Amino acid sequence: MDKKSTIGFILIGLVLIAWMWIQTPPAGQRPPARAHDSTATVAAAPDTVPTPPRQAPSPQALPADSTGRFFAHLARGQEKTLIIKTDLYTAEVTTRGGLIRKWELNAFQTWDKHPVHLLDYESGGDLSLLFTSSDGRLVNTRGLYFQSDFPAGKTVELHGTDSAVVTLTLPVGEGKAIVKNYVFTNGRYSFDAETIFRNCGDVLANYEYQVIWETGLRFAEANSVDEANFAKAFAYSGGELADLDASSLTETPERDFTGNTSWVAARTKYFAIALIPEPNVSQGGFLQGRRTAQPNKGVHESYSLALKMPYRGRPVESTRVTVFLGPLDFDVVKSYNRGLDQMMSLGAAWIIRPISEYVMLPLFSFLRWLIPNYGIIIILFSIIIKVVLHPLTKTSMKSMKQMQALQPMMAEIREKHKDDPQRMNQQIMNLYKEYGVNPASGCLPLLLQMPILFALYAVFSSAIQLRQANFFGWIHDLSIPDVIVTLPFTIPLFGISKISGLALAMGVTMFVQQKMTVTDPRQKAMVWMMPVMMTLLFNNFPSGLNLYYFVFNLLSIGQQMWMNKTHGNEPLRKVDPKKRSGGLMARISRDLPKLKQ
Numbered sequence: 001m002d003k004k005s006t007i008g009f010i011l012i013g014l015v016l017i018a019w020m021w022i023q024t025p026p027a028g029q030r031p032p033a034r035a036h037d038s039t040a041t042v043a044a045a046p047d048t049v050p051t052p053p054r055q056a057p058s059p060q061a062l063p064a065d066s067t068g069r070f071f072a073h074l075a076r077g078q079e080k081t082l083i084i085k086t087d088l089y090t091a092e093v094t095t096r097g098g099l100i101r102k103w104e105l106n107a108f109q110t111w112d113k114h115p116v117h118l119l120d121y122e123s124g125g126d127l128s129l130l131f132t133s134s135d136g137r138l139v140n141t142r143g144l145y146f147q148s149d150f151p152a153g154k155t156v157e158l159h160g161t162d163s164a165v166v167t168l169t170l171p172v173g174e175g176k177a178i179v180k181n182y183v184f185t186n187g188r189y190s191f192d193a194e195t196i197f198r199n200c201g202d203v204l205a206n207y208e209y210q211v212i213w214e215t216g217l218r219f220a221e222a223n224s225v226d227e228a229n230f231a232k233a234f235a236y237s238g239g240e241l242a243d244l245d246a247s248s249l250t251e252t253p254e255r256d257f258t259g260n261t262s263w264v265a266a267r268t269k270y271f272a273i274a275l276i277p278e279p280n281v282s283q284g285g286f287l288q289g290r291r292t293a294q295p296n297k298g299v300h301e302s303y304s305l306a307l308k309m310p311y312r313g314r315p316v317e318s319t320r321v322t323v324f325l326g327p328l329d330f331d332v333v334k335s336y337n338r339g340l341d342q343m344m345s346l347g348a349a350w351i352i353r354p355i356s357e358y359v360m361l362p363l364f365s366f367l368r369w370l371i372p373n374y375g376i377i378i379i380l381f382s383i384i385i386k387v388v389l390h391p392l393t394k395t396s397m398k399s400m401k402q403m404q405a406l407q408p409m410m411a412e413i414r415e416k417h418k419d420d421p422q423r424m425n426q427q428i429m430n431l432y433k434e435y436g437v438n439p440a441s442g443c444l445p446l447l448l449q450m451p452i453l454f455a456l457y458a459v460f461s462s463a464i465q466l467r468q469a470n471f472f473g474w475i476h477d478l479s480i481p482d483v484i485v486t487l488p489f490t491i492p493l494f495g496i497s498k499i500s501g502l503a504l505a506m507g508v509t510m511f512v513q514q515k516m517t518v519t520d521p522r523q524k525a526m527v528w529m530m531p532v533m534m535t536l537l538f539n540n541f542p543s544g545l546n547l548y549y550f551v552f553n554l555l556s557i558g559q560q561m562w563m564n565k566t567h568g569n570e571p572l573r574k575v576d577p578k579k580r581s582g583g584l585m586a587r588i589s590r591d592l593p594k595l596k597q
Contacts, residue, residue: 247291
């Protein structure tokens with residue numbers, strides 16, 4: 001979750017607490033409420049998918065003296081390419097650098113309906129080796145020419161359980177070679193990259209080399225600012241997850257890791273690249289990020305990854321790294337059994353993520369199994385959550401009705417003891433006890449719902465299933481705001497220039513709810529203040545999330561009407577003194593009016 005969304009949710013919580021605080025009749029004079037403003041700026045996206053910044057030079061012919069005596073003869077050569085087609089992706093391998101130059105996902109399109117290419121083709125490709133040679137040269141194999149026996153331009157198609165091995169050889173000298181074996185298997189968003197060193201003990205120095213990914217991932221969404229807010233790099237090292245966020249245009253953050261590193265990865269909003277070594281092999285990792293400005297106020301974030309691999313100088317040494325290049329689908333990344341799902345934005349690990357992972361996602365997947373339309377799934381999802389939360393909301397509504405019924409008697413007490421606040425407090429507390437009313441019971445159910453609110457935001461904001469999922473009419477993508485009007489100006493503070501139809505509809509339902517529940521004339525401002533503020537805040541949220549809350553509010557209005565019809569005329573009944581209980585809630589009830597003076 002990005003910083004602005006976090007601030008927004010904090011404001012939601014503060015507003016809900018303030019709202020329930022104001023709803024509770026005070027014993028004395030109420031202090032004036034303080035308004036809070038929030039900003040939620042979303043910059044316009046660039047007209048085209050931005051090109052990631054390149055941190056390495058173009059893999060063209062290098063000057064002979066820049067590669068030292070071992071690799072100077074490999075700085076020039078003839079390039080050949082091989083195309084691998086599977087059910088999930090189309091990849092291209094090149095002998096120039098021994099790189100993966102193309103990775104096109106078959107099942108996904110960019111915001112402007114082009115195939116999703118995770119690599120920038122113009123950069124020449126990625127996945128090279130970096131090491132120091134014994135003659136003191138820092139060698140990056142992306143600038144060297146490998147040899148291979150496949151015909152130039154050949155296409156290999158894989159189906160079923162087929163796999164293919166592509167061998168690329170860097171002949172260092174007589175009897176000395178660096179070999180890359182790429183193993184592609186149909187049905188997986190990954191391939192294995194095996195690196196073999198033959199008789200290179202006098203070639204490599206420092207007993208270490210690095211497997212590096214330098215050019216990050218291409219962006220694929222219309223709003224590059226929103227995508228950049230989700231972009232990060234990760235390293236799972238020493239049994240702990242660390243992340244790196246390039247949030248500044250003027251800084252290039254980096255992190256260096258020493259010790260057993262299980263994987264390094266980088267993500268955009270919906271896609272990821274991960275380098276996963278064999279267990280207990282890698283001896284470190286490295287992350288570096290860069291944020292650059294793009295046209296039309298857009299931005300791009302690119303991350304470089306590296307795995308530090310040991311080299312012991314033996315006659316033949318080999319290591320294997322699995323390279324994942326695919327969607328951030330929870331089931332897909334979970335299937336690798338290496339904890340890759342930890343880089344998904346599912347909320348805070350200690351309370352929100354368990355709700356997202358073990359409740360929201362399984363329920364979402366089950367409904368998807370039954371129903372093909374995600375808009376209808378979200379509507380059913382809203383109904384299910386409403387049913388589950390019915391006891392809490394019923395308690396809240398009942399408490400609010402009781403508080404409203406006590407208003408005349410409380411007004412009479414305030415008028416009678418207006419010159420004696422202590423006496424007034426005591427009389428109001430006696431009134432609460434006499435009728436068994438807890439002034440805090442209306443607020444507590446709302447607070448208990450906050451973790452669910454955060455979990456829903458996390459799931460609906462990052463679930464790739466909602467990406468470009470059509471509902472009906474103008475709602476053609478449930479993962480982005482549904483725009484019905486583009487304003488000729490920008491709303492100050494909130495940075496809003498486009499109006500979301502579902503956010504507006506949600507605001508209307510919230511206004512109706514306020515009209516039904518707020519009866520105190522002194523609270524008229526709350527009738528319109530909360531709906532307006534929530535509409536502005538939710539205007540830039542995914543339409544799937546706004547659809548959920550619109551339906552949820554409609555159900556709440558129906559529930560309130562039913563409560564008014566069945567319990568609206570129930571008279572207040574005094575509680576038998578023997579049944580009055582103490583405890584925490586009683587203490588809250590006793591102390592609340594004193595705190596609000």
